[in-house]
Amino acid sequence: MKIKQFLCKALLLSILTWGTIEVVFYFDPYKKYDLETSYNAVIIDKYKRLQETPSPKIVLIAGSNFAYGINSKLIADSLQKPVINMAIHYDYGVKFMLNQISSELRKGDTVIMGFEYIIESEGNKSEQLLMARYFPKAKEWISFEDFFEEIRENGQMRINTFKTILERLYKNKEINYQISDTTSVFFRGATNEYGDLISHYNNPPMKFIPRAILSDKVSLKDAIDDMNVFYETMKSKDIKVYFVYPTYSQKNYALDKKIIDKYQKEYDKYAKFPILGTPSDFVFADSLYHDMAYHLTKKGGEIRTQKIIQLLGKTSL
């Protein structure tokens, strides 16, 4: 009897405490605002365009180096095919990003992957779940290691949301994001009709591009394996897949050349998909970068895009 009584009390305390977090999570007073403004919610618009664009189309997928540094219109005009830039943030990981586009690809489509040097296979589950909060379909793209990881990540997201809500209630401050302003970059309306990030065009670039973080201890093998699986699957559906190296600022490249060479060797060794160009093809002067080694300015994006078009021109595309 005492065990039962104890278990009931323990259950009640758990319901009361975790219940508070669940209630706040589901009745989040900022959810509507975030849905309209959050950068993670940009997937809603990008995915809609992906679904609505008829094949044959060109789909760009990577992290923010593609989001910032691509002029999709140039590609579309040059290759006479509609382009959708699906790139948002590298932290989603390769697996998630490729899952994101794979079900909407059809015969005749072309995919250009341009993942960053710091890309991971699995990615950051918190970021993935945050996207799924605004766009429930994204849940299908997340692959959890096991049941515990799924519970842990979902629980953590609820706790983080709970903390954020309390903080925002306390600060009571909202930001009015605008493409035309000179400060905001990451928000839902920050892209053009193709999905290219254009919110930074008006913003002053940094005087010095900070040091990027690359490690020679990291291997890209898992991420390349994911790309191989994707390539094989797409190949069987008559969908073309190419890889281009990400852009990287000149000064950072000089400092990280050894590590990048190591990564290039891994691509050469493991990749089954065609690779267009070399890392040095996408290294530009620091003045063409906005705020970090991967983020090009408008002008830098155009130069880089021309380079991609030139490399694509050498293929049968």
Add this chain to the structure above:
Amino acid sequence: MLFNSLEFLLFFPIVTIIYFVLGHKNRWWWLLAASCVFYMVFKPEYLFILGFTIVIDYFAGIWIENASGKQRKLFLIISLVANIGVLAFFKYTNFAIFALAQTNIAHFKLLDFILPIGLSFHTFQAMSYTIEVYRGNQKAEKHFGLYALYVMFYPQLVAGPIERPQNVLYQFYEKKSFDYLRVTSGLKLMAWGLFKKVVIADRLALFADKVYNSPMDYEGIPIIVATVFFTFQIYCDFSGYSDIALGTAEVMGFKLMKNFDRPYFSKSISEFWRRWHISLSTWFRDYLYIPLGGNRVGKTRQYFNQFFVFAVSGLWHGANWNFIIWGALHGFYLVFARITQKPRNVFNKITGLEKLPFLLKILQAFTTFCLVAFAWIFFRGNYLEQSQLLHLVSHLFSNFPTIKEFLNFNYISQNIFLNFTLVEFLIAIGLIIFMEIIHYIQRNKSIRQLVSTYPVVVRWSLYYLFVMAFFLLGVFDKPAQFIYFQF
């Protein structure tokens, strides 16, 4: 399995409920099976290593009891060699190979394996069994399952407390019933331990890691701030683990030994070691210091023994010079304190401090804290390169600001808050103060008992607030291992 993992959140209630549902006769195998599962989560094959020493020590215990004269010693030596051999092979082989190569004596290939988790803990616990049987303080355990459970009892398997057989073995024979007060008391201790780990230790780690992960970027005050935070981090981390271990055992009706007793209130290094990792310091006292002669030998020998025991204690923590320096530093502190005892007493008399006992206690506690904190630099720096560690030690008091600089918010933000926000810094400091207040109150009365005397509404409000504070202030982004798991 980590105590701060979701897996344990599922494991613990299942194991405990079934434990209480089962009859007394069946409980030992259930706990043993649960302990195996608990250990196998880390690396299943290492269960065989544990099994090997368990079998050796089980039979050694029986043989020691049945033998007489020199044979008894022989069996004890066999057991000790087996235990120390396993420990030495897994923990110190690569260290020895590396040291030989560094000194150009010999060059061997480093062995490629991961150290079995908690090896030093369960090896020491196993050794205390055969030693106690040899000394006649403990009867050899005839029940193999119960002996295995003594070594493998999951609450203290991977990070202690390092128990003595006479404290634990008999408890496995006792019939334990579901005692509501005891169970809730154990759960409260577990909750407090988890709070110390997830909320305090992991939060302080954010500050300490900032400096210790890139030591060359810092000089002076930031190093001091990070070291002070690490001093509390390691305490909360390890004592948090011990609290969870003690609480888990208490829920099931077992009483494990207290491992910490407000160590940062110590007024001397010797007092610190009576309050810090008590199960290890008493182990070294009973099984190394006293056999070496203890206080029965001459002063010089005593000093050497004390220094030696602490250097070995450092080596116990890890096969790394940093740990040896850390242990030796504590040994030096102790010897120095004993040598300077008289002049210090004279100094206290001359300055009048002797007549101000409260002030004297504060000064002594502060000095002890500073010495302990300084030694932690070597402990925390075990992954650092020699040059980085030297930088930390040599730049501890350099680049100090002028008063004008110090009063600048930017300076404070970068060097004291370590680029965290004022609120984050205050939360960290507030948590340390909160914990020490709790400890201070606990001197005379158990807070757990105190809480159970409150009216139900107050009690439940406290529980609710505690859990919500856990969720709000806990660091869940990077689930961290317990620092002492690596030993």
